[in-house]
Amino acid sequence: MARTDKNIEVVILSRCVALLKACGNACASPMASTVMIPEGTYALGQITIGGPCKAPINFIVQGTMKAPVDTSRFKAEAGWIAFQQIDQFTLFGGGVFYGQGKTVWGRKSPRSAYCNQLPINLRFNFITNSMVNDITSRDSKQFHINLLGCKNLTFYNIAISAPEESLNTDRWKSHWTFLRDQYHRFNHRNRR
Numbered sequence: 001m002a003r004t005d006k007n008i009e010v011v012i013l014s015r016c017v018a019l020l021k022a023c024g025n026a027c028a029s030p031m032a033s034t035v036m037i038p039e040g041t042y043a044l045g046q047i048t049i050g051g052p053c054k055a056p057i058n059f060i061v062q063g064t065m066k067a068p069v070d071t072s073r074f075k076a077e078a079g080w081i082a083f084q085q086i087d088q089f090t091l092f093g094g095g096v097f098y099g100q101g102k103t104v105w106g107r108k109s110p111r112s113a114y115c116n117q118l119p120i121n122l123r124f125n126f127i128t129n130s131m132v133n134d135i136t137s138r139d140s141k142q143f144h145i146n147l148l149g150c151k152n153l154t155f156y157n158i159a160i161s162a163p164e165e166s167l168n169t170d171r172w173k174s175h176w177t178f179l180r181d182q183y184h185r186f187n188h189r190n191r192r
Contacts, residue, residue: 019035019037019044019047019049020047020049022035023035023049023057023059026053026057027050027051027052027053027054027057027086028053028054029054029055030054030055031055032055032056032057032058033055033056033057033058034057034058034059034060035057035058035059035060036060036061036062036093037060037061037062037063037065037093037095038062038063039062039063040063040064041063041064041066042063042064042065042066043066043068044065044066044067044081045068045073046068046073046074046075046078046079046080046081046119047080047081047082048078048082048083048084049081049082049083049084049086050082050083050084050085050086050125051084051085051086051087052085052086052087053086053087053089055088056087056088056089056090057086057088057089057090058090058092059083059089059090059091059092060092060093060095061091061092061093061094061095061097061135062093062094062095063095063096064095064096064098065081065095065096065097065098066098066100067080067097067098067099067100067119067121067141068100069100069103069104071104071118071119071141074119078119078123079119079120079121079122079123079146080097080099080119080120080121080122080141081097081121081122081123082122082123082124082125083122083123083124083125083127084123084124084125084126084127085125085126085127086127086128086130087127087128087129087130088128088129088130089127089130089131090130090131090132090133091130091131091132091133091135092131092132092133092134092135093134093135094134094135094136095135095136096135096136096137096138097121097122097135097136097137097138098138098139099119099121099137099138099139099140099141099144100139100141101118101139101140101141101142101162101166102139102163102165102166104118104141105141105165105166117142118141118142119140119141119142120140120141120142120143120144120145120146121137121140121141121143121144121145122137122144122145122146123145123146123148124145124146124147124148124150124153125148125149125150126148126149126150127150127151127153128150128151128152128153129151129152129153130150130152130153130154131153131154131155131156132153132154132155132156132158133155133156133157133158134156134157135158135159136158136159136160136161137158137159137160137161138160138161138162139161139162139163139166140162140166144160144162145158145160
């Protein structure tokens with residue numbers, strides 16, 4: 001269910017469909033749009049939010065997004081939440097992307113190693129002239145953030161939270177992305 005108010009779509013996540021619809025509306029708008037997820041905890045399955053879009057998009061996450069526990073629900077190498085092919089995109093709001101990694105760390109699977117790659121919390125694919133600010137990636141099943149082919153994408157105030165028993169998930173992974181003047185300041189909560 002989504003409610004529209006002056007180019008701001010407030011998304012109440014009962015399913016991924018509501019979020020996809022709100023993002024599709026924002027992407028199709030000829031004017032700058034905002035999609036907002038309010039405070040609360042929401043279960044969210046694997047989703048790709050993508051363009052190209054007609055105008056800038058603000059994506060405000062104030063709540064906690066929880067990934068599925070069952071890894072069989074993920075397509076191989078697709079990640080949990082992917083943003084792709086968007087120009088002038090802003091993600092902010094103090095929200096948490098909770099990957100529930102603890103549920104799979106140490107678990108073995110009969111699948112091959114290639115097909116059994118655990119999902120990355122957040123993927124940014126071919127994002128340009130954009131900013132990500134004031135979000136937390138918590139307990140990812142694999143890497144927290146993946147960058148692919150991004151240009152002029154700036155990150156500020158990003159908290160990565162991973163406990164001692166995590167599977168080396170406290171880092172970023174980038175492909176075809178030039179990192180210039182990079183400065184990493186991570187908030188490793190629960191680290192000793």
